[in-house]
Amino acid sequence: DIQMTQSPSTLSASRGDRVTITCRASQRISRWLAWYQQKPGKAPNLLIYEASNLASGVPPRFSGSGSGAEFTLTISSLQPDDVATYYCQQYDSYWTFGQGTKVEIK
């Protein structure tokens, strides 16, 4: 099974800050990685697929990069609406999620 490890687990930053979340796979997964945003009490929402492709309707302040086994999600200018938990997901072999990164505003 492919394991996904996200860091950090929690992140606190100020409005307008650049924020980066890292996701590492236990084996190479090419570019088969997605990122989801989940706000409290809501279903996950697709942000990024194939490591760097922005899903429809997602603000351009979100971006993804990486390939192989190391990936990043970047929010270029953190907004109050971005307060959420973010999950990476590999879909190279079945589907596995990272443990999540909770993003807060200072």
Next chain:
Amino acid sequence: EVQLVESGGGLVQPGGSLRLSCVVSGFTFSTYNMNWVRQAPGKGLEWVSYINPTSSTIYYADSVKGRFTISIDNGKNSLYLQMNSLRAEDTAVYYCARASAWSGNPYYFDNWGQGTLVTVSS
């Protein structure tokens, strides 16, 4: 507009059974693969099961294999999850999730329902 609406959750005793449903609209259900994903209270996301439109390909997570059964009814635009021999650790919000459209590439999940809560407790 794509919509997925789950139902069927509730309180059930350990060892009991429950059947979840997910009714979809806004897309041609019979052309998409579907999934169930769960989230225990305060925890992360766990993929549970996958089914293709003809039910010829079905996968389960090891944690539910032999106890859960996924199925579809294309005529009713519905996805189901029959859950038997339920355990306390099956307590979670269960989401149905649509797999991305066929492109020759592996599938991610591009649309999710709002979830239904299953609580396994005596």
